[in-house]
Amino acid sequence: MPLDFIASTKGKQKLLLGGFTFIKDRRVNTVTYWKCDQCFNIKCRARVHTANDSVVKTLNSHNHAAHAARIDADRIVNNVKETFEDLTQRCQYPDDAQPVVDYFEDTWIGRPIRGSRRRQPLFAHEVWNCYNSVNDNIPKTNNSVEGWHRSFNEMVSCNHPTIWKFINALKLEQSRNDLMIEQFIAGRVAPPPKKKYRDCAQRIIQVVSSYNQQNLLDYLRGIAHNYNF
């Protein structure tokens, strides 16, 4: 089986093997010596030797569990950068659009620096990437929080209430929540989202489930069809 690699955040190659990640230690002739990437953190002594695209020797056991989920997350983060580069190279965007690309890089991807490295973006990929949220069926937006703000604003019914009016609104909100909690304890079922949102969520799950089977630019287009701005 050919070896599986991933690029580190510093642009270096890492070896993926059995749910573990290895960093390159040294190379002697055709043999490459790898050490577990946890060798510094928790002094894991697992080592692997590879030659001609296959494993020739494994040494020592890991002193920690495999981390398939982290590897998956690392791979997706790498895909984010590669696909962004693919997108910006293919698209003939006008010079006027450069500030938008700069904003996107600074905020979400990181600006390119020496070699194939990029600076840390303002928001780490793990913070904004919703791939796992879709798979785990948890909300991808803060719409519910905005909905709460709207209804609370309506209850207060002015922008700068007096402290007494504000305290009364908080009390009313608390009693409303206490009532709702009791209703859920009594078995009340939360109202389902509107059909158009349910259908949209289902389509996004469908597109995300095909992540590993299609070209990533087609994948992005598939996701984009389901969002209105």
Ligand SMILES: [Zn+2]
């Ligand atoms: Zn290890």
